[in-house]
Amino acid sequence: APRRLTTPLVWRPLPGAEAPPLGKDGTQRGISCCPRLLPRQEFPSPEEKPQFPGASADFADRLEFIQPNVISGIPIYWVMDWQGHIVSPDEDPQLPKELVLKLYKTMTLLNTMDRILYESQRQGCISFCMTNYGEEGMHVGSALSPILAVCALTPLPPGVLMYWGYPLDLFMAQCYGNTSDPGKGRQMPVHYGCHDRHFVTISSLLATQIPQAVGATYAIKRSDANRVVICYFGEGTASEGDTHAGFNFATTLECPIVFFCRNNGYAISTPTSEQYRGDGIAARGPGYGLMSIRVDGNNIFAVYNATKEARHRAVAENQPFLIEAMTYRISHHSTSDDSSVYRSVDEVNYWDKQDHPISRLRHYMLNWGWWDKEEEKGWRKSSRKMVMEAFEQVERKLKPNPKLLFSDVYREMPPHLQRQRAALEQHLQHYGKHYPLEHFEQ
Numbered sequence: 001a002p003r004r005l006t007t008p009l010v011w012r013p014l015p016g017a018e019a020p021p022l023g024k025d026g027t028q029r030g031i032s033c034c035p036r037l038l039p040r041q042e043f044p045s046p047e048e049k050p051q052f053p054g055a056s057a058d059f060a061d062r063l064e065f066i067q068p069n070v071i072s073g074i075p076i077y078w079v080m081d082w083q084g085h086i087v088s089p090d091e092d093p094q095l096p097k098e099l100v101l102k103l104y105k106t107m108t109l110l111n112t113m114d115r116i117l118y119e120s121q122r123q124g125c126i127s128f129c130m131t132n133y134g135e136e137g138m139h140v141g142s143a144l145s146p147i148l149a150v151c152a153l154t155p156l157p158p159g160v161l162m163y164w165g166y167p168l169d170l171f172m173a174q175c176y177g178n179t180s181d182p183g184k185g186r187q188m189p190v191h192y193g194c195h196d197r198h199f200v201t202i203s204s205l206l207a208t209q210i211p212q213a214v215g216a217t218y219a220i221k222r223s224d225a226n227r228v229v230i231c232y233f234g235e236g237t238a239s240e241g242d243t244h245a246g247f248n249f250a251t252t253l254e255c256p257i258v259f260f261c262r263n264n265g266y267a268i269s270t271p272t273s274e275q276y277r278g279d280g281i282a283a284r285g286p287g288y289g290l291m292s293i294r295v296d297g298n299n300i301f302a303v304y305n306a307t308k309e310a311r312h313r314a315v316a317e318n319q320p321f322l323i324e325a326m327t328y329r330i331s332h333h334s335t336s337d338d339s340s341v342y343r344s345v346d347e348v349n350y351w352d353k354q355d356h357p358i359s360r361l362r363h364y365m366l367n368w369g370w371w372d373k374e375e376e377k378g379w380r381k382s383s384r385k386m387v388m389e390a391f392e393q394v395e396r397k398l399k400p401n402p403k404l405l406f407s408d409v410y411r412e413m414p415p416h417l418q419r420q421r422a423a424l425e426q427h428l429q430h431y432g433k434h435y436p437l438e439h440f441e442q
C-alpha cells in the first residue's frame, strides 16, 4: 500500500538559497521552476522496504551484480539408483507389482514399436520417423499419475498415449496415413493425437502450443475446477519466445498447468551448451514465479512422484508448475538426422548401457523377484509379434481420399479452399494416371 504522508508539504530552501516570496494567497511562488527547493516531508526510515510496485525486495548498500553461477546447479531429484535400489525409502512410491510390470511393458513396447517404425521408414514405407530411445521413462512416468489432462505437445511423448491404452494399430495407421488414421493422413508421421483422451495433436512447430495450452487451461479453470493440463516440450523449444509468453500468462492468470520440459541434451544437433548459458530450464521457473523442480527423467519413480504432486497442487492451489526432466536422446533426432556427425559413439553408449530408464526399472523388478530372464525373453518375443501384427494390418489399408485434404479445418469450407479442392479434382481427372491413385480411397 502507498505510504501515507503524516505532515503536509512545506517548501524549504536548500542551504544557501533564499525562499521565493509568498504570493497573495499566502503560498510560495515559482516552486515548479526552482530546482533547488525540496519538499519537506517525513521520509521512510532506512529499515523500511522499498515501495516499487514492480519488485518485492530490500535495498542493497553495495554494488553487486548477481552471478548466475553462484550455486552449483539445481539438484536433480531421484528416487532409485542405477542398480534399481531405492535411495530414500520416504520417497518410494511403493507401486504394486502389477503396476510396475505395466510400466515396464509400456516402455519396452514403445521401444519395439519405434524400432519397427524406424525400419519401415528406412525401407521407404513411411516418409519420416522419430524414435524415443532413452526417453521412455519420462513418458510413462508422467502418464501414470491420475491426470485428467488436455495435453498440448511439442516434441512428442507417445509413451503417454501408449500407457493410456491407445492401440498399436492406430499408432501405425497414423504413421502410414491410411483410412484408419483419425487425422486422415494429413499430419506427418508420429504426430499423434487423440480427441477422446484430450491429447492434442502433436505440432511440429516448436512452442506454438505452449500459449495455447495455457489458454486451454484458463478456459478449463473457469469451467471445471478439477482438471489440469500437462504441456510437454523440449529444452530447445524453451528458447522460443512462445515459451516465455506461456510461462508468464500461466503464472499471472494462475492457471493449473504442468509444464513438462524434457531436457535431453540436444535440440537436433545443437547441444545444450550452445542453447543456453543459465542452469537449464528449471532455473528459469522462479523468474516467472513458477513452482519448479528438476528430476532425473531416467528414473521413472522420480518422474511419477513429481508429476503426481504437481498435478495435485496445480489444481488445489490454482497455480502452474514446471518440471524439468533430465534425460538423453539416444536416437538420432529423426530419420532426417545423422547424429554421428556431432556427437561421439562413446557418449551415446554411456547412456544406452549405463543409464537407461528401461534397464533401471528392470533392475528394480529383478531385485524384487518380479521378473526374470525367461519372462524378459518371452515378453520381447510376444511384444514384437503384437507390433508386427498391427503393422501388417495397416500396411494393407488404402490411403484416405485426397479430397479430405481440405476438410475439418473450418466448419464451413471457405471459398478459397473450395476453389483449391475443385482445382485438385480437375488436376486428378487430367493427370490421375501419373499418380498411384489405386492406393487411395475413391
Ligand SMILES: Cc1ncc(C[n+]2csc(CCOP(=O)(O)OP(=O)(O)O)c2C)c(N)n1
Pocket: 155, 204, 205, 206, 233, 234, 235, 236, 237, 238, 264, 266, 267, 268, 329, 333
Ligand atoms: C518454430 C520452429 N523452428 C524450428 C523447427 C525445427 N526443429 C524441429 S525439432 C527442433 C529441435 C527442438 O529441440 P528440443 O525442443 O530440445 O526437442 P528435441 O530435439 O530434443 O526433440 C528444431 C529446431 C521447428 N520445427 N519449429
Ligand SMILES: [Mg+2]
Pocket: 234, 235, 236, 262, 263, 264, 265, 266, 267, 268
Ligand atoms: Mg532436446
